[in-house]
Amino acid sequence: MEPQIIAAAQQGDKLAFAQIVAEFQTPVYNLAYRMLGNRNDAEDAAQETFLRAYAQLKTYDPNQSFGTWLLSVAAHYCIDRLRRRKFQWLSFDDPRWDESAPSLVSDLPSPEASALAHEREEQVQKNLQKLPPQYRMVLVLKYWNELSLEEISKITGDNVGTVKVKLFRARQMLGKHLRAEPNGKARLELRHAG
Numbered sequence: 001m002e003p004q005i006i007a008a009a010q011q012g013d014k015l016a017f018a019q020i021v022a023e024f025q026t027p028v029y030n031l032a033y034r035m036l037g038n039r040n041d042a043e044d045a046a047q048e049t050f051l052r053a054y055a056q057l058k059t060y061d062p063n064q065s066f067g068t069w070l071l072s073v074a075a076h077y078c079i080d081r082l083r084r085r086k087f088q089w090l091s092f093d094d095p096r097w098d099e100s101a102p103s104l105v106s107d108l109p110s111p112e113a114s115a116l117a118h119e120r121e122e123q124v125q126k127n128l129q130k131l132p133p134q135y136r137m138v139l140v141l142k143y144w145n146e147l148s149l150e151e152i153s154k155i156t157g158d159n160v161g162t163v164k165v166k167l168f169r170a171r172q173m174l175g176k177h178l179r180a181e182p183n184g185k186a187r188l189e190l191r192h193a194g
Helices: 003-010 014-036 039-060 066-084 111-128 133-144 149-156 160-179
Strands: none
Touching: 003 014, 003 039, 014 066, 014 133, 039 066, 039 133, 039 149, 066 133, 066 149, 111 133, 111 149, 133 149, 149 160
């Protein structure tokens, strides 16, 4: 993101802020979807993230990555939302991944391969929702948003060592849930974060 666009948005330029929204709407939505597990909630969270970002834009420090700052706003909003619904069950009516998620099959998959990939994606998303929010957040930031450990550290407020521990534990928990699936077809390969 061009610093002059951010500076213009900080001065109240709504067109500049619209450029920010256009550039970051997909990563913000993806983070919210992985955290909340529901398309409607993710859309609401993405919208609320941009409203909060606009209101807090003057607090942004240009010495840090704007994308990291914005994803931090989104992650904290999602954690707050999860805390509010702590005792409610999540809806898994439509747990499919959005179109911008990385493909698990070739560009021209067979119908059978597509069905199997979709089933794996559903199982991963469903089991991701079983993780405590702080562990879910580090996995989503690392593997779906492809942030570095340092960027995740800035978002969570944890030191890099704590982020590594949370990632390790989160991978273990997710793996345990996936192995417990009745059909055993779900597998997620997350590279070691080092």
